[in-house]
């Protein structure tokens with residue numbers, strides 16, 4: 001069974017995907033990390049992020065086991081990822097790994113931007129997680145504040161809007177609400193309530209015994 005979770009930056013889709021995978025006893029893949037790792041490696045090799053040849057060669061040579069680097073989780077890595085993610089050949093190079101992962105028994109939860117639309121169009125369950133840009137920015141800002149990162153709410157909001165625009169405006173595999181995806185707006189939901197709502201959606205769709 002495949003559960004596809006898509007949605008914009010800071011929508012809470014990663015936390016949700018992880019919790020659903022634990023709940024269902026499934027494997028979990030945060031596909032954003034693949035793009036983040038490609039961007040990191042391109043930059044480390046001294047190339048520009050939009051250098052087609054360097055980005056494609058890096059994506060083809062990526063070892064998906066090397067995604068543990070905590071630096072990959074930061075905002076800068078996310079912004080860089082959304083730049084290499086615009087390159088169709090980079091996306092193509094990462095496709096087989098994601099599809100193989102999705103087929104792992106007993107099931108897998110994948111989160112990203114194009115899981116339900118391109119990577120796993122036949123996924124058993126597709127959920128598009130969203131929240132208003134202001135709510136997403138507020139959540140990110142609170143995380144940054146707790147870590148003492150001196151960044152304003154306005155800057156965080158501006159970054160989120162730029163990323164949304166880049167991810168949904170690109171020609172290849174843009175972030176879209178797949179026609180058969182269920183929309184989960186977490187603007188007014190806690191993590192716990194969002195999880196319960198997602199479990200409810202899965203139950204309604206397939207009645208999985210774990211739900």
Ligand code: DC
Pocket residue numbers: 009010031032033035036078079081082085111112113114115163167
């Ligand atoms: O989910 P994330 O914020 O970690 O993703 C970082 C960037 O990677 C995102 O802005 C766009 C790109 N990405 C993508 O294009 N397709 C995916 N399936 C996952 C991420």
